[in-house]
Amino acid sequence: MSDPLRIIHGTFGRVVLVRLDHSMALHAHRECHIVFKIGGADIDFGIGRKEYPVTAHGALLINAWEPHFYNFRETEEKTVLLALYLNPHWLKQVDRRFAYSAHPKFFARPVQVLTPLLERGRDDVMDALTQREPPSPRDMENLIASIFAEILTLAPPRDLLHFAGERGELDYDARIRRIVERMLSCEEPTATPEDMAVQSGLSRAQFFRLFRKSTGMPPALFINMLKMECGLRKVAQRDVKLQDIAFDLGFDTAGNFTRFFVGMQGFAPSKYRKIVEVM
Structure with a gap:
């Protein structure tokens, strides 16, 4: 089985640091999430019907309501991932630009190449998780919000979000x-x-x-x-x-x-x- 190293629940959602050693069946969340590789081997993570690389040079972006999976493959070095599962109601309160984060097409692309600012944000979250003293809720929220803002600067959401409801496609029956x-x-x-x-x-x-x-x-x-x-x-x-x-x-x-x-x-x-x- 995989080995959870640190898990934090808060108003922002969840932060999970995990060493992978097990597959994950096709599933979905109501939160969008951002996945960083922290160490170990590069892997492929499935979103919908395609697999995308998870490496130290990029962040995997998974929309809310978007089915995804992971097929574990034995490697010499176990992969360690940092996953941010972000509460859409909290995001909406943080910044109006984040208002449609619950939409299944919010992220325009599944992989974002890391910029120096994103790398710094990822490293700051890791620093907070590995300190003996737990991070304060305010500090964790600020770190996550800065990462999310940088991702939206690099990959703005699709225009259709201005016309959509909080959930689902435009043809939601x-x-x-x-x-x-x-x-x-x-x-x-x-x-x-x-x-x-x-x-x-x-x-x-x-x-x-x-x-x-x-x-x-x-x-x-x-x-x-x-x-x-x-x-x-x-x-x-x-x-x-x-x-x-x-x-x-x-x-x-x-x-x-x-x-x-x-x-x-x-x-x-x-x-x-x-x-x-x-x-």
Whole structure:
């Protein structure tokens, strides 16, 4: 399994420093994220149907709602990644230029060559993570905001964002929107794709086709996204038993939840809980 080295949750989202040793199944997040390679071998990371290089000379940019994956390949040196998962509501409050960060086409390209300013921002975050004293929330927020601002300076978002809603494509079907918003409001997402199809009033085939067209992912992947989001939030609450989290999310056993978690994160929820810090 992969080895989490540092994980911080805050109003900004999540910062994860991890040594990779495990594949990650196709999954998505509601946050856009930025991935830097800190050490080890160069790797390829999948976004949609293509794989892109993750090297010391570039940052990988993954949009919110954009399916992505990692196929682990044995290398002499394990890769260490720094991943910034950025809360779109926080970004919007920080700067109006960041207002559409929740859109699945926000980043204009998946790889950004590092500039001296981006390298400095990455190194400053690493310095904050490796100090004995934890960074203050204000310091971490300022570091992340400066990285995000530099990336948008280098790769401005597409013009279509001025005309789009917070989520989805321009042709977002109203029936799908209602189902999505209902699911997003659930504390513990346990519905199945079939449940969602019934609630939409569409046939199963129509629902699956429109859902993928509107959101860029099949219903099962969307449900997994919400389960993972809820699971991460609860795993960070040390007074909540992992078995209770599993049952609340619709898993029959804690073992099934652990397998699901490992498939998405590359390591077990018990490891995540041991490392995570909440600001």
